[in-house]
Amino acid sequence: MQLKLSGVGKSYGGLPVLSDISLDIASGEILCLVGPSGCGKSTLLRMIGGLELPDEGEILQVGAPPEGSLNPLTFIFQDFALLPWRSVAGNVSLALESHRAISRAERAAIIADVLSRTKLGDFANAWPKQLSGGMKQRVAIARALAVRPAVFLMDEPLSALDAQTRDILMDDLIELWSRERFTAVYVTHNLQEAVRLGHRIAILSRRPGKIRRIIGIDTPIGARTHQDPELLAIQEELWGLMREEAEAADKELTHG
Numbered sequence: 001m002q003l004k005l006s007g008v009g010k011s012y013g014g015l016p017v018l019s020d021i022s023l024d025i026a027s028g029e030i031l032c033l034v035g036p037s038g039c040g041k042s043t044l045l046r047m048i049g050g051l052e053l054p055d056e057g058e059i060l061q062v063g064a065p066p067e068g069s070l071n072p073l074t075f076i077f078q079d080f081a082l083l084p085w086r087s088v089a090g091n092v093s094l095a096l097e098s099h100r101a102i103s104r105a106e107r108a109a110i111i112a113d114v115l116s117r118t119k120l121g122d123f124a125n126a127w128p129k130q131l132s133g134g135m136k137q138r139v140a141i142a143r144a145l146a147v148r149p150a151v152f153l154m155d156e157p158l159s160a161l162d163a164q165t166r167d168i169l170m171d172d173l174i175e176l177w178s179r180e181r182f183t184a185v186y187v188t189h190n191l192q193e194a195v196r197l198g199h200r201i202a203i204l205s206r207r208p209g210k211i212r213r214i215i216g217i218d219t220p221i222g223a224r225t226h227q228d229p230e231l232l233a234i235q236e237e238l239w240g241l242m243r244e245e246a247e248a249a250d251k252e253l254t255h256g
Ligand SMILES: Nc1ncnc2c1ncn2[C@@H]1O[C@H](COP(=O)(O)OP(=O)(O)OP(=O)(O)O)[C@@H](O)[C@H]1O
Pocket: 012, 017, 035, 036, 037, 038, 039, 040, 041, 042, 043, 044, 207
């Protein structure tokens, strides 16, 4: 499924937050969204996911979701959003319980499948409090996979994790994408994540966020390494584009 955004704008109480955002996101593409704090990245993601409506422009989902998809779009958040009183399997089950057409046996099969795909097969009965941050985010990814979405909407999914765990989860996401070729919009502050995971990186300006540049990366996602000089050069370029605006946005948030 593709996403088509044209002329999208949004204001809150008269304050323009996003302006004239036009983007085509192809099926199977990971588009990273980067930009200074408060430029509207999460707002854009929420609008793509239908949690909020744009004031201007339109957001279209083009094409059919995968067969058996229960939700065409699904979110993965920074804070994992797990229910502490449910086991790992119980948390994944939650995404399926409102779908009455799925029998208990089918649900159990889907849960077992997504837990094995996220390397959680041995942790089905564990409780969230027993898990590390990285494992908790894997549960959130498993829960998202359970509904067979066409598009993942990820809002800084790795930013609550330490550097090593982030690297491991990035590798997991790359492995998962290589198998499943999902479409994703991935919001991040971390430029290293953007150059590892994004087919394209859209850089937003300060509020009201507009698209300043879109940078495409040709190296296949599965072939990217940490020390790849081309990726490091793109990371530098991104930082060059963002630095002044990030500093200005930071001052604005701190001083008024
Ligand atoms: N529901 C809302 N009501 C009023 N203002 C809002 C609402 N949601 C977001 N905003 C404002 O809109 C602007 C953009 O917020 P948003 O969270 O989308 O930015 P962001 O780029 O994701 O920021 P960050 O990088 O800091 O997470 C901010 O000034 C924020 O305060």
